[in-house]
Amino acid sequence: MRQRKKTSLARSLLLVNPSLSKRSVARSLGISRSTLYHRSLQAGKDHQLLTNVLGVLDEHPHYGHRRIALVLGTGLYRTRRIMRRYGLKPRRRRKRQKHKKSQGHSGIPNRIKGVVVGAPNVVWAGDFTELHWQGLTLYLATVIDLYTREILGSTIGLRHSTELVVQALIDAKAKRSDVTPTIFHSDQGSEYESGVCAVWLHRHVILPSRSAKSHPWENGRQESFFGRFKEELGSLSRLPTLEDAIAAVHHQVLYYNTRRIHSALKMPPRSFFEAWRRTIKLLPAPTQSKNQLSTPV
Numbered sequence: 001m002r003q004r005k006k007t008s009l010a011r012s013l014l015l016v017n018p019s020l021s022k023r024s025v026a027r028s029l030g031i032s033r034s035t036l037y038h039r040s041l042q043a044g045k046d047h048q049l050l051t052n053v054l055g056v057l058d059e060h061p062h063y064g065h066r067r068i069a070l071v072l073g074t075g076l077y078r079t080r081r082i083m084r085r086y087g088l089k090p091r092r093r094r095k096r097q098k099h100k101k102s103q104g105h106s107g108i109p110n111r112i113k114g115v116v117v118g119a120p121n122v123v124w125a126g127d128f129t130e131l132h133w134q135g136l137t138l139y140l141a142t143v144i145d146l147y148t149r150e151i152l153g154s155t156i157g158l159r160h161s162t163e164l165v166v167q168a169l170i171d172a173k174a175k176r177s178d179v180t181p182t183i184f185h186s187d188q189g190s191e192y193e194s195g196v197c198a199v200w201l202h203r204h205v206i207l208p209s210r211s212a213k214s215h216p217w218e219n220g221r222q223e224s225f226f227g228r229f230k231e232e233l234g235s236l237s238r239l240p241t242l243e244d245a246i247a248a249v250h251h252q253v254l255y256y257n258t259r260r261i262h263s264a265l266k267m268p269p270r271s272f273f274e275a276w277r278r279t280i281k282l283l284p285a286p287t288q289s290k291n292q293l294s295t296p297v
Contacts, residue, residue, distance in 0.1 A: 111209035150269035185209040
């Protein structure tokens, strides 16, 4: 009988009959008594990893095993094994709504369809979403850089207005040191179709791009962002004042940009942008293919 089986048998005998002495059981099976006191080193490592995983989930409750493994620098499969063993799961995402296809077009083409964005400040995308606080509806307008996934501009208001869209663009422009993109992509919302927005884009030499009507998947990264953003933000009605609710939204944007690991980037969007800025000077000038847009920042 192998040593491991003998040790397992001895522990089983002691568990069934605690009155037996460890010395006599070990002698009868021909094993060292110390093995009956031995604690698995792997069990100790797993316990430490469990503690670390719980620490990450406490700060980032929506992280799955992939992001947790990135934070801790541990193996993907080991992290998943520990989470499965102890039943640890991230907070579940809400089911996506199904959208019916329909025809319609504003006359402005989708200029980013089939395009691979190769640098920051080439394509920005904008969108709206609704937030609710104690029966009051708030509107959040954002502008995202499709390369870095960073939210560059965000504004909140009580009205679904063109002013929110333009202010989000102004904020984005200020954050990128007055650099503007080649293309600004959005859906066919009336705010993006307005003359005020069109004039602002024309003044800054930005080409508009539109998703086809009722095709939200053509602005998928913005749609995906809002789904996760609202889930991680949670209910604003838990907050006592409107000022607290607005502050929570801005804090969530900051968390997304600077601390939350983006699964596609393996780091937060702001860190990705800074890393790109540090390395771009070391690279040769890129060649621009037919389906790739890139430009220096």
